[in-house]
Amino acid sequence: MVFCLTGFLGANAQEWANFRGMQRIVSPEVKGNTVTFRLNAPNATAVSVSGSWKTAERSVAMTKDTSGVWSASISGLVPELYNYTFSVDGVGLTDPSNPQNSIRDGSRFMSIFIISGPTADLYASVLDVPHGNLEKVWYKSPTLNLTRRMYVYTPAGYEEGTTKYPVFYLLHGMGGDEDAWSSMGRAVQILDNMIAAGKAKPMIVVMTNGNANQAAATIDYAAAQTQGAMGGTTTGLFEKSIIDDVIPFIDKNYRTLTDPQNRAIAGLSMGGAQTSYAALNNIDKFAWVGSFSGAFVMWPNARGTSGQGSQGINMEAVEKTVFPSLNSSANSKLKLLYIAIGSDDSLIESNRQFTDWLKTKNINHTYIDTPGYAHEWSYWRVCLVDFAGKLFK
C-alpha cells in the first residue's frame, strides 16, 4: 500500500500500529514445549502470569527488561490448550498481543495457546480442513416460558447435500451458557478436526443454555443476567424443555435422523447431572448418553439430611426423586451410558456412588476414572473427543 492512510483509521489504529511494526511484542511465543509471555508495562511494579498449566506454579512472576517489557517462560508443558491471564499490580487482564485474546468462560475472559500434540491438535483452529457452520438460533420454550437461544453446529457439507444427520445435544456447566462449549470447550474445532480425520461421524451438535431462567448468554444479553446467571437447575424443568421444546425444534428445522440410535446427549458438571436426568427418564429418546464430571450433587434430594459424606450423595433419595422407574430394561435401548470423571475431582465420590447404584440396577454403563484431571476444561475437552469418537457407530 503506497498511499498514506494516517489520520482516518480511527477505531482501528491499533491494528495499523501492529501492522506497521510500531508494536512488535510477540506473546505468547510457543517453541516446542515452552511458552514465553510478554507484556509491555514500563510503569508497572509487579507483573505475573497465571494459567491452567500443572507443571509449574499456577502464577509465575514476570521480569522487566530495560525497555519496560515484562516476560516469563514456562517449560516442560505437556500438549494441551492452556488458558492464562496477566496480573498487573494486582489487576487481571488478557494478553493484548494474542489474537486469541479474549476467550469467554462465563463471566471471565482468558487468552489461550496450544502446545501441540495428538489430542491438543484437535483443539486448534485449522484452516485446511472442511469447516462446519455455527449458528446462534432462537427458539420458543413453552416449558420454560421463554424465547431462548442455543448454538447449533452443522457439519461441513450440510448445506450442499440432502443427507440427514445424527444429533448430539451438548450441555454446559454451572456459570456457563450456550456459548461455553464453542469457546473454552472448542467444540467447533474438535468436531471439524475429528470429522475431517474420520475420527467422528458427521453430526449436528446442539449447544443449549442450561440455566432454566436465562434466555441467552449475558455477553450478548446482559439483561438476561438480572434473571440470574446462576439459574442452573436440575429440577427436571430444563430437562423437560430438552425433550418437549428443543428436540422438536431441531428435528423440524434441520435435516436430522430422528430415531434414538441417532440421538446423543452429554454434558459437563451440572450438564452431566441434567443429561442423566433427561436421558434416563426418556430412555426411548437417546441411545448415547454421557456425563463428564457430573455434578450429581445437584440432583433434587441428593444432598439431603441423611448423613452422607461431605462429598457424597444420597442415592436412595435420588432414586425415589429422580429415577423412580429406571431399570435394566434400559439396556436394550442404550448403546452407551458413559460416566467419566477425573481422579482429582472432588465430585468423584458421588460419581462412584452413582455408578455403584447403576450396577445394583444391572444397568450397563462405562465408568472412566481418569488420573491427572480435576474439575476443569482440559478434562471436558478430553471427554468430548473420547465420547464424540464413539457416537453413532
Add this chain to the structure above:
Amino acid sequence: MVFCLTGFLGANAQEWANFRGMQRIVSPEVKGNTVTFRLNAPNATAVSVSGSWKTAERSVAMTKDTSGVWSASISGLVPELYNYTFSVDGVGLTDPSNPQNSIRDGSRFMSIFIISGPTADLYASVLDVPHGNLEKVWYKSPTLNLTRRMYVYTPAGYEEGTTKYPVFYLLHGMGGDEDAWSSMGRAVQILDNMIAAGKAKPMIVVMTNGNANQAAATIDYAAAQTQGAMGGTTTGLFEKSIIDDVIPFIDKNYRTLTDPQNRAIAGLSMGGAQTSYAALNNIDKFAWVGSFSGAFVMWPNARGTSGQGSQGINMEAVEKTVFPSLNSSANSKLKLLYIAIGSDDSLIESNRQFTDWLKTKNINHTYIDTPGYAHEWSYWRVCLVDFAGKLFK
C-alpha cells in the same frame, strides 16, 4: 440451593464468587446521562478510564477509596453506545465487572455501555423483541482461491415461514473482518430492533470478510493472520468475489429475492470503497448502494502522482481505472446511491470529490455530511440505522 458446591466449581469460581456477593463492584453504573466506572485495584498507582465520549476528556483519571476501589464518573453524556477501557499503571484492560466486558474491534477488545435515547436504544440487546439468528458460514471463493467465512443474519420468523427475503450485503473497514458489524457495529441488535418496530423491512444481512487474503477472523483463526490481517484491498478482486462467489452462494442456500430491487450493499470506510467499486461496476446487481465514511483513497490510482491535495483523490485516474463505463444510464437501475460522511472525518474531501464527480456524470445520489462525527463506530451505526430504514421500500 442448599447443598454445598464449594470445591468443584473449578473454571467458574469467579461466577460463583459474583453470585455469592464476595465481589460486589458495579461497573459501569449508568444513571440518566451519567456513568460511573469502578475497578478494584488496591495495589495500583494510577488508574484511568478512556472511552469514546466527546463531552469529557477521552482519558479520565480515577480515584481510589479506602477499600482500594478506583472510580470515576462522567456526566452529560448524550444517548449513544460508548466503548471504554481501563488503564492500570499504563496497561490497558477491559472492565471485569461488565457482562459486556470484551466486545471485539479487530485486534482490540473493549467494554461497552449505552446511554438511553431514541437511536442508542436500537443498539441495545433487547430480550423482548423477536430475534433473528446469526450464522458463521463457510463458503468457497474460487475468485480468491480460499474457503472463507462470513456471518449471515436471518430475520425473526425466517425458519418458520416460506417467505423469500431481500438481502443486504454489509462490508467492514480496514482492521476489521466478518465479525465487525455484529460486534461493535451492533448489526444484529439494530436489525432486530428496527424490524420489530416496523422501521426496517425484514431482510437477510450478509457480513463478509473484506480482507481478500484472509479466510476468517483472527479471533477464531489466528493462523489466518499470517496471511495478513491488513489484507484489505480495493483492487477489484474482493469485489469480484462478492459478485461471482458470495451472491450465488447466498441465493442458493437461503430463501432470497434475487432481483436487484431486493439486493442492497453498503460498507464502512474500506468497505465503502469496495461497495462503490462492486456495485457501480455491476449496476444490474444492486439497486441500493451505501458508503459510510468511504475510504475512496484506497481505490487504485486514487492517490497517484498528479498532485491532488493531501486528503484528496485523483478522480480522473479513478474514473479511468475503476469506473470506466459508469454513466447516467445507471439512474434507471439505482433506487438509492447513498454517500454519507461525518463532517469531522479527514476523508471528507475525497467524499466531496467523488460526489462532485457523480454530479458531472449526472448520476443521482444522496450525499449526507453529518456534523459532529469523525471516522468512528458511532457514526457507522447511525449510518446503518438510516440506510437500513430506507431499504426495499
